[in-house]
Amino acid sequence: MFAMHRKLVRYVVLVLTVFLLVFIILKRQSVPTSLSQYWYDPAPLTYSSRDGIESKINEKLNRPLKGEAFSPVITQFLKGKGKSSPGLEIQTQAVSLLKTRDTLLTLKEQDMVQQCKRTAIKDRSRDYGRFFNKETEGIRRTHHTYLNENSLMMEVGGNWGWDAGNFTKLYNPRYIILEPLEPYVEILEKKFENKSNVNVYNLGLGAKNETIMVKIEGNNACATSKFSGKGGNVPIFIIEATSFMTSLGVGVFDVDLLTLNCEGCEFEALNNLLSYNIIENFKNIQWATHSLLKGVKDPIGQYCKITALLSRTHRPTYQYKLNWESWRRKDIK
Template sequence: MTSSTNCLKLGIIIVTGVVILLLLLWSNNDSRRLERTRLLVIDSRSYKHIPEIQLDMLKNSNESKPIVESLKRKYGEPHISGIQTVNSELTPEEKERFRICVENGPRDRDQNGSKFWPNEQIRRTHHTYLSRDDAVMMEVGGNKGDDASEFVRLYNPRYIILEPLEEYAKILAEKFKNNTRVTVVNLGLGAKNEITMVKIEGNNACATSKFSSVQGETPLYVTNSTEFLLKIGLGLFDIDLLTMNCEGCEFEALETILSTTLVEHLRNIQFATHSTIPGLKDPIQRYCRIQQLLLRTHRPTYQYKYIWENWRRRDLS
């Protein structure tokens, strides 16, 4: 065996060890150790061909060695990124704004519904920058594709649609099967990897939520938001618009994303707020905390509090 072969094997062992160590740090719940932990980006080589995220990834996502091996098989060698966890503790100024936000929360929630719905098309027409040929958009909660059809008609960006219900993911895949710029993934975003049994509720399942108090027989697939965004390579490229309409998942998804510098690679973040779902804990307090953390990197470009709003990265016009 040549010395170069030995060196190569040693290098692979060292790299693998470093990757496993970083993943162990990532999964540690000690906030002090996590404060500036460097995270991983999986280089998909080209965001034009977003890699498929299969459901079997959920089975080993909490074990360091299997996930490293699985990621390397599916996406190639991982790369150390500049993505880091951040200190999410609010400053005194943020705490004061948070207090005022909570105090005004019930009033704002009551008033803004009637203001938004006459202008609801803003959630689609507000994003003319998506007409760029290289624009990238991600939608969380695709349902049967009403919003997606409009975004495609208006702008036709490179489009990643996440839908956690298999039946509706299949509807989306069929609807956009002839559009190579659209990728459909049968997952939702949240705080952890889980499968929740839910009851289909609302017209075309539009009110189906993992936070519902009614348990059903339909699986709803959710993955950790940061983990998913790292897998597709966010940090090596920016997403022009992340839009979320997912019956309460926006709370967990935003809280998880805002715990890292991945948020800096989201040019626009648009979300509906479902703060009246009975099973959702402390919606007003969580909404107000999200507002303060978003203000660090983004600014609102339209806002109907607790209903729909868009935040744009501060360096963008």
């Protein structure tokens, strides 16, 4: 009798446990996506293979071309330089010019890195206050007076287009924007729909081709990051930085300004570009460091190595260490 009672209790517990698990699963599925406040319900990923990622990235590379076989912005840019309209062979040519660089630090560069690390926290704290004020913060736009309508500029981390809007008003360059969040790409496309000199790519830049599920963070999603927001339910597609550049033909020609403000992707993108001679095809490189971002591995160490390697070919034109800075190729005044 007692044994039967114990079996009944175990059976009841088992049934209740199953009901509880079903309830939890259904409850979690009913929670709205974290991007619902931005009127966007991401489609579920239906692929998991490497080939699926490559296919999706290629699709996103073709999205802004509006029926043309090659980027109209790059075509305009090269015509402005007096060169004939390029075909897809420019991509093959760019890849053929690509060479790896030795990223092993010299003894002098190792000393530079160690000195950088020793003063990093003090430098970051000091320069944060110097940069983030009404008088100074706009330097990331007003500093680039060399830009004009025949220049080529790339922005990584377009968000809703605050910087892009200012750059186009100030200089109206040929403009390539990368933004990994779909709804903000739609905002950017709408904002620049009448600007034939602007292309928007629904991609992020990084060290390799990958898909990351992220959480939406910050005002207007401005703090969304593959590092701090990993594990969310919004997919972003990231393309290897050098592959993206050669797909546009960079290497055959130079880019006047590459500006990166992408919540930590700066480290991956710059490390990748610095591994190849393509880094020499960027006349000016500007970036925000996001060195306090949760999830970035050894941001100070990465920053110090990046600046040491970059100093081989470029020099700072303004520098608020571990906050914002811009570097210019050494052969340019």
